[in-house]
Amino acid sequence: MVITTTIPDHRAGELLHYTFASRYAGAPVPKFKMPEKSIPKEAAYQIINDELMLDGTPRLNLASFVTTWMEPECEKLMMASINKNYVDMDEYPVTTELQNRCVNMIAHLFNAPVGETETAVGVGTVGSSEAIMLAGLAFKRKWQAKRKSEGKPYDKPNIVTGANVQVCWEKFARYFEVELKEVKLSEGYYVMDPVKAVEMVDENTICVAAILGSTLTGEFENVKLLHELLTKKNEETGWDTPIHVDAASGGFIAPFLYPDLEWDFRLPLVKSINVSGHKYGLVYPGVGWVVWRTKEDLPDDLIFHINYLGSDQPTFTLNFSKGSSQIIAQYYQLIRLGFEGYKNIMENCMSNARVLKEGIEKMGRFDIVSKDVGVPLVAFSLKDSSKHTVFEISDSLRRFGWIVPAYTMAPDAQHIAVLRIVVREDFSRSLAERLIADIDKVVKELDTLPSRESTKAAHITATVEEKQHTEEEVLARWKRVLAAKRAGAC
Amino acid sequence: MVLSKAASESDVSVHSTFASRYVRTSLPRFKMSENSIPKEAAYQIINDELMLDGNPRLNLASFVTTWMEPECDKLIMASVNKNYVDMDEYPVTTELQNRCVNMIAHLFNAPLGESEAAVGVGTVGSSEAIMLAGLAFKRKWQNRRKAEGKPWDKPNIVTGANVQVCWEKFARYFEVELKEVKLREDYFVMDPAKAVEMVDENTICVAAILGSTLNGEFEDVKLLNDLLVEKNKETGWDTPIHVDAASGGFIAPFLNPELEWDFRLPLVKSINVSGHKYGLVYAGIGWVIWRSKEDLPEELIFHINYLGADQPTFTLNFSKGSSQVIAQYYQLIRLGFEGYRNIMENCRENMLVLKDGLEKTGRFNIVSKDDGVPLVAFSLKDNRRHDEFEVSDMLRRFGWIVPAYTMPPDAQHVTVLRVVIREDFSRTLAERLVCDIKKVLHELDTLPAKITAKLAINGEEADKNVTLVTKKSDLETQREITTVWRKFVMEKKKMNGVC
Numbered sequence: 001m002v003i004t005t006t007i008p009d010h011r012a013g014e015l016l017h018y019t020f021a022s023r024y025a026g027a028p029v030p031k032f033k034m035p036e037k038s039i040p041k042e043a044a045y046q047i048i049n050d051e052l053m054l055d056g057t058p059r060l061n062l063a064s065f066v067t068t069w070m071e072p073e074c075e076k077l078m079m080a081s082i083n084k085n086y087v088d089m090d091e092y093p094v095t096t097e098l099q100n101r102c103v104n105m106i107a108h109l110f111n112a113p114v115g116e117t118e119t120a121v122g123v124g125t126v127g128s129s130e131a132i133m134l135a136g137l138a139f140k141r142k143w144q145a146k147r148k149s150e151g152k153p154y155d156k157p158n159i160v161t162g163a164n165v166q167v168c169w170e171k172f173a174r175y176f177e178v179e180l181k182e183v184k185l186s187e188g189y190y191v192m193d194p195v196k197a198v199e200m201v202d203e204n205t206i207c208v209a210a211i212l213g214s215t216l217t218g219e220f221e222n223v224k225l226l227h228e229l230l231t232k233k234n235e236e237t238g239w240d241t242p243i244h245v246d247a248a249s250g251g252f253i254a255p256f257l258y259p260d261l262e263w264d265f266r267l268p269l270v271k272s273i274n275v276s277g278h279k280y281g282l283v284y285p286g287v288g289w290v291v292w293r294t295k296e297d298l299p300d301d302l303i304f305h306i307n308y309l310g311s312d313q314p315t316f317t318l319n320f321s322k323g324s325s326q327i328i329a330q331y332y333q334l335i336r337l338g339f340e341g342y343k344n345i346m347e348n349c350m351s352n353a354r355v356l357k358e359g360i361e362k363m364g365r366f367d368i369v370s371k372d373v374g375v376p377l378v379a380f381s382l383k384d385s386s387k388h389t390v391f392e393i394s395d396s397l398r399r400f401g402w403i404v405p406a407y408t409m410a411p412d413a414q415h416i417a418v419l420r421i422v423v424r425e426d427f428s429r430s431l432a433e434r435l436i437a438d439i440d441k442v443v444k445e446l447d448t449l450p451s452r453e454s455t456k457a458a459h460i461t462a463t464v465e466e467k468q469h470t471e472e473e474v475l476a477r478w479k480r481v482l483a484a485k486r487a488g489a490c
Numbered sequence: 491m492v493l494s495k496a497a498s499e500s501d502v503s504v505h506s507t508f509a510s511r512y513v514r515t516s517l518p519r520f521k522m523s524e525n526s527i528p529k530e531a532a533y534q535i536i537n538d539e540l541m542l543d544g545n546p547r548l549n550l551a552s553f554v555t556t557w558m559e560p561e562c563d564k565l566i567m568a569s570v571n572k573n574y575v576d577m578d579e580y581p582v583t584t585e586l587q588n589r590c591v592n593m594i595a596h597l598f599n600a601p602l603g604e605s606e607a608a609v610g611v612g613t614v615g616s617s618e619a620i621m622l623a624g625l626a627f628k629r630k631w632q633n634r635r636k637a638e639g640k641p642w643d644k645p646n647i648v649t650g651a652n653v654q655v656c657w658e659k660f661a662r663y664f665e666v667e668l669k670e671v672k673l674r675e676d677y678f679v680m681d682p683a684k685a686v687e688m689v690d691e692n693t694i695c696v697a698a699i700l701g702s703t704l705n706g707e708f709e710d711v712k713l714l715n716d717l718l719v720e721k722n723k724e725t726g727w728d729t730p731i732h733v734d735a736a737s738g739g740f741i742a743p744f745l746n747p748e749l750e751w752d753f754r755l756p757l758v759k760s761i762n763v764s765g766h767k768y769g770l771v772y773a774g775i776g777w778v779i780w781r782s783k784e785d786l787p788e789e790l791i792f793h794i795n796y797l798g799a800d801q802p803t804f805t806l807n808f809s810k811g812s813s814q815v816i817a818q819y820y821q822l823i824r825l826g827f828e829g830y831r832n833i834m835e836n837c838r839e840n841m842l843v844l845k846d847g848l849e850k851t852g853r854f855n856i857v858s859k860d861d862g863v864p865l866v867a868f869s870l871k872d873n874r875r876h877d878e879f880e881v882s883d884m885l886r887r888f889g890w891i892v893p894a895y896t897m898p899p900d901a902q903h904v905t906v907l908r909v910v911i912r913e914d915f916s917r918t919l920a921e922r923l924v925c926d927i928k929k930v931l932h933e934l935d936t937l938p939a940k941i942t943a944k945l946a947i948n949g950e951e952a953d954k955n956v957t958l959v960t961k962k963s964d965l966e967t968q969r970e971i972t973t974v975w976r977k978f979v980m981e982k983k984k985m986n987g988v989c
Contacts, residue, residue: 044824045561056579073533091544129808320617336532
């Protein structure tokens with residue numbers, strides 16, 4: 001009797017195959033056009049997962065302020081709400097309610113003058129960029145309305161900021177046709193000078209924007225001084241120029257570490273504040289908040305009342321449909337941690353930043369550019385950049401897995417280049433100590449290497465020197481090879 | 491010997507969440523509380539409140555995707571902590587976005603060379619996409635007017651009154667006038683002839699919609715293009731077209747490939763599509779594609795020194811999650827052309843089943859067309875006693891969320907119910923929905939008409955007949971009481987068998 005064997009269907013059989021044995025691991029990945037055919041989901045998952053292995057590790061990305069770790073309980077909540085379209089307020093009333101609670105809590109954190117059960121005026125956004133655009137739009141519209149009623153020209157609005165602003169202010173200016181008047185920095189002073197800022201204010205200024213937690217050095221700008229000077233100027237001119245505080249990073253730090261620092265709605269000229277939920281709000285990327293002092297500071301004609309899917313919905317955002325996960329995560333953090341939880345985390349961050357700073361100072365090769373008060377980060381420059389630059393250190397650190405960015409300051413301090421390490425919640429002390437050790441290794445290694453051509457071009461160059469350097473380099477390398485051989489390393 | 495016991499009173503994590511004090515105290519709503527609470531309690535409390543939200547998959551109001559394969563969920567969760575904008579740190583994620591842009595550009599027949607990179611960007615949704623496209627048109631138009639020495643302070647955009655609210659937002663926030671072509675009964679999309687009539691020298695573009703929100707119809711972009719080409723020849727204004735393909739962009743290429751609506755038409759300069767609608771990705775992703783580099787003014791693009799590397803960017807949002815971009819790429823390579831086509835065909839089939847079921851009841855007019863976005867928009871043949879809003883409310887009791895809304899001007903007297911067929915709305919659900927709608931109609935038939943509904947229809951007469959109405963209300967109240975009592979008695983009779 002012949003035992004027949006059925007040959008399995010070629011395509012069905014492939015699904016039984018081990019992914020890496022299938023043809024999918026051998027075929028090129030579609031890059032320009034959609035492929036004609038479908039592929040099994042396991043293969044799709046594996047292909048993408050594998051390519052993504054070559055991305056940097058988010059938790060070792062010391063360049064970013066944005067949160068890279070949350071508790072598993074919170075991740076569960078996020079995954080469960082990933083298919084909820086946040087804007088369907090009628091369908092998901094609880095999610096909408098959670099957003100409102102977050103707005104209220106954050107408004108109170110910033111000492112907004114709201115009554116006991118009065119609701120705060122604010123909204124959740126995708127990030128501080130959207131928040132700043134909304135706040136800027138509100139200022140622009142208010143100023144235009146005022147100018148129109150005074151019968152004065154309203155076609156040349158401007159905004160006064162420091163040159164250290166994050167790019168989203170420049171975007172706002174360019175896209176919404178507002179002139180950006182930047183107070184230039186100077187060596188040793190890397191934030192906006194309140195005196196110079198107030199000088200620049202004119203009748204077309206829609207607001208002065210101060211930063212609590214400058215991107216470049218983590219410093220808190222002196223909002224109180226700015227406020228005092230601007231109040232005086234307003235008395236003289238009658239222009240009533242308001243202040244906006246970009247507290248993207250600092251908004252979730254100052255209330256816990258420096259509660260006596262007056263920077264928020266305690267200062268009467270501060271009309272709106274934005275903060276990134278996804279920075280020290282301790283939520284994954286994708287959520288920001290903007291809060292206005294009172295209803296009067298948000299012109300009603302900017303608010304849309306729409307007939308969305310059958311019910312009335314007041315909305316003031318740029319984005320419409322978006323996921324609900326981050327809003328729910330923000331609420332989770334606010335009730336899970338409470339005031340004491342946030343305070344403990346910020347204190348830990350500061351203490352780890354201090355450890356890092358001290359370790360870097362001990363090497364004797366760096367100047368610390370960041371201050372002790374501000375966002376927990378360490379910005380440092382090389383005392384001597386003639387042989388090697390911070391950019392080379394940054395590149396070398398990548399080999400160890402660390403992503404530490406190097407960049408030049410904004411005008412007029414472009415000749416200063418710094419490395420910056422941001423200390424987030426998940427950067428523990430052990431990681432700090434390891435980083436110090438690795439920076440030390442990198443610095444010592446660079447000492448043995450000749451300087452790069454580009455660095456030399458900045459200093460005096462001579463072809464003779466180049467030849468000499470090449471010879472020295474060859475010798476140095478050979479010496480090292482011999483040394484390694486003797487040591488027994490393989 | 492005394493065996494001492496370590497008191498674990500304060501060790502709340504040992505306690506069952508529902509036995510702890512955290513479920514007894516009121517949740518903070520206005521201010522942050524002083525103290526932390528255990529993570530299990532925080533999770534449980536929030537999870538429980540969220541149970542009272544609608545069920546996303548039964549939300550038939552929305553076009554936005556509510557289900558994805560578990561493999562994709564895994565990828566999404568793994569990349570939730572990647573800040574998309576850190577292009578230098580996450581080069582592969584950035585590369586995946588670029589691949590998606592290229593694939594979608596090719597899907598829309600953008601005139602690209604073999605390995606030429608397309609011009610486009612991923613956004614948080616079609617709102618952002620439309621604002622970027624609109625900004626590009628505005629800037630191009632301004633530059634041209636400045637070069638011609640003509641005034642450039644009154645830009646306008648021509649659209650139909652059926653546009654989604656984001657166009658109105660764009661107009662209001664970016665100070666562009668919105669010139670809307672009014673609808674009329676039986677014609678619920680933008681009339682190309684009227685639109686072209688409205689175009690003047692200040693028009694920055696004409697926006698056509700592929701997949702109108704209200705009834706799913708595809709506007710006739712080809713006709714618009716032909717008429718506008720004619721007008722441009724006469725006027726020399728060179729007015730371009732933008733296609734808002736938020737819903738239709740991932741349907742037309744698969745179900746109606748011969749339909750010319752995309753870059754095959756020369757005046758179409760940019761197209762936006764929602765990845766989170768029929769792109770089959772969770773909420774939070776859209777795409778905008780430009781025809782060529784020339785259609786995106788260089789001055790809008792930012793080259794920034796971000797964390798040490800040069801980064802060209804043209805978006806409104808900056809930091810955001812990477813999950814949806816990766817999910818979009820997953821769908822594009824997982825499904826491929828045939829996969830998307832199969833899914834769209836299934837949606838269309840189920841839409842026809844639903845439509846047939848509703849027509850068979852004999853109580854509804856079908857307002858949506860067969861071609862277009864797979865949805866069924868329907869209104870009551872007779873809405874004098876009960877209107878569509880009441881049907882919508884009653885369906886909620888069964889768990890279904892079916893919205894009812896009035897059409898925009900000049901067709902405000904028409905009210906429709908709309909059911910959107912998404913990928914995860916299977917045939918069994920369609921049949922169940924028809925069944926439940928029949929139940930609702932049956933129940934409404936036994937109830938008296940609402941007073942408010944009558945007042946709305948009798949608009950101006952309401953004032954005159956106020957006394958008449960109050961008299962009626964006595965009668966109505968009596969009738970209502972009798973009906974309710976009758977129902978109560980009948981229920982009791984039914985209940986003898988239950989329990």
